[in-house]
Amino acid sequence: MQIESPPTERGSPKAEGERRGLVLVHTGDGKGKSTAAFGLALRAHGRGKPVRIYQFMKVPSARFGEHRMFQQLGVPIEGLGDGFSWKSQDLERSAQLARDGWARAEATIRAGEHFLVVLDEIMYPLRYGWLPLEPVLACLRERPAQVHVVLTGRNAPEELIALADTVTEMRAVKHHFQAGVPAQRGIED
Template sequence: MEEPKRVKPYVKPEGERWGLLLVYTGDGKGKSTAAFGLALRAHGRGLNVRIFQFLKHQGARFGEHRALARLGIPIEGLGDGFTWKSRDLKASKALAQEGWERAKKAILSGEWDLVVLDEATYPLRYGWVSLEEFVDVLKHRPSHVHVVVTGRLAPGALLDVADTVTEMRKVKHAFDQGVPAQRGIEH
């Protein structure tokens, strides 16, 4: 019997390299986890990485915060917790706007090779951060800067300018069966 020919599963593109815009969206679990995994990969390759979380508060100490701090990867909470539980939506909006200004400055500085905007779709959806400005900043960032945006219901204008879009789809989740969030798995 003849040995089968080995075929590459793809043809390696020969195009130009540039900073990518990746969007992880959908109603399934894993958007932030995927972004943090990418941040670890980039850090491991010597890229300068910074993470902004638009819903988590500044003092949050979930598992990812502890691990990233040990590795020296800056992660900054920009919100006041889960926005849908906010008692003061004006304050939540102000935090999102202030956070966007910090994130925008980091993106445009060119100092960071990868900037993660975790849960950024929420302030965009609520109208707290201008979608037009957000997209414009991403389109005009320094050419080497990679950006990852996570969150449910990513707006079409964001999807249109993204280089890679991944939609996480929920098939089944323990929470729907009455199982609370598990330490080390969900937080």
């Protein structure tokens, strides 16, 4: 490791623009996209801001760690899906659940009552063609000015990346699955 001196001056000029709602995208093949979005949800909730989380691939009855914690905190989190496609018994039903879920999420965004709306794993239904991209982009462009939206999932479409204010690509450098270590409660769920 190379030791370096800490900076003594600000590295970039202070932003002078007006505060407004942001579109943030967490994408890439690395771990941490949903986790980062949940961290933003906790940060906003900790500031007393209304937050709503939609998970496009989780079933409504899901009870993963994030569901348990957000429920304790009073942050609404809703599974909209049927699980991952390889677990689905009916892909047309999965597609319809995604469309129905998007209708709820879109209504929440457009209502403007939430400071932050998380659209977790929305890239899957977009990539599978279950949700058309243009209505999602239109909603993001037309949302009330104060609403922040975070979208997560691998392979974000270029059109979404172009529209977003902040895009973070998680890159897999090393993953425990590669060493044969299975998913672990509290880390993956």
